[in-house]
Amino acid sequence: MKIxxxxxxxxxxxLANHVIARRLHTSPAxxxxxxxxxxxxxxxxxxxxxxxxxxxxxxxTEPVAGGHLRWTGTVTRDGANKLRxxxxxYSAHAVAFRIRTGxxxxxxxxTSCEMPRCVAPAHVSDQTExxxxxxxxxxxxxxxx
Ligand SMILES: [Zn+2]
Numbered sequence: 001m002k003i004x005x006x007x008x009x010x011x012x013x014x015l016a017n018h019v020i021a022r023r024l025h026t027s028p029a030x031x032x033x034x035x036x037x038x039x040x041x042x043x044x045x046x047x048x049x050x051x052x053x054x055x056x057x058x059x060x061t062e063p064v065a066g067g068h069l070r071w072t073g074t075v076t077r078d079g080a081n082k083l084r085x086x087x088x089x090y091s092a093h094a095v096a097f098r099i100r101t102g103x104x105x106x107x108x109x110x111t112s113c114e115m116p117r118c119v120a121p122a123h124v125s126d127q128t129e130x131x132x133x134x135x136x137x138x139x140x141x142x143x144x145x
Pocket of ligand 1: 067068069113114115118119120123
């Protein structure tokens with residue numbers, strides 16, 4: 001089966017069949033056929049199916065060696081990992097941060113490990129943590145001098 005290059009790109013970005021179909025002016029059935037031909041999994045439960053935002057987050061991630069977590073859900077044009085749940089838009093990083101800490105991030109939640117856009121809860125920090133970690137780092141470096 002010959003697959004339209006742009007369709008493959010959009011499928012690999014984790015977009016839903018109906019979104020790709022609308023964007024490329026084709027049918028969701030053709031997008032699904034391409035998804036199967038590429039061996040890509042169907043998207044996990046949508047906003048209505050997931051019992052919680054955390055469940056939806058888990059369904060849209062896959063573990064990577066080293067304790068990292070790859071985002072398999074929607075990526076916006078500006079490169080942000082996003083998920084929609086019950087009418088709300090959420091940052092995958094903010095959800096990961098909340099899973100670990102039980103609170104919303106201060107400022108932006110960002111990847112703090114070496115894997116770009118990793119969303120492992122232990123590898124995401126907020127502004128408060130970054131300021132604290134920098135202060136600890138600077139104190140340690142200062143202590144060595
Ligand atoms: Zn990581």
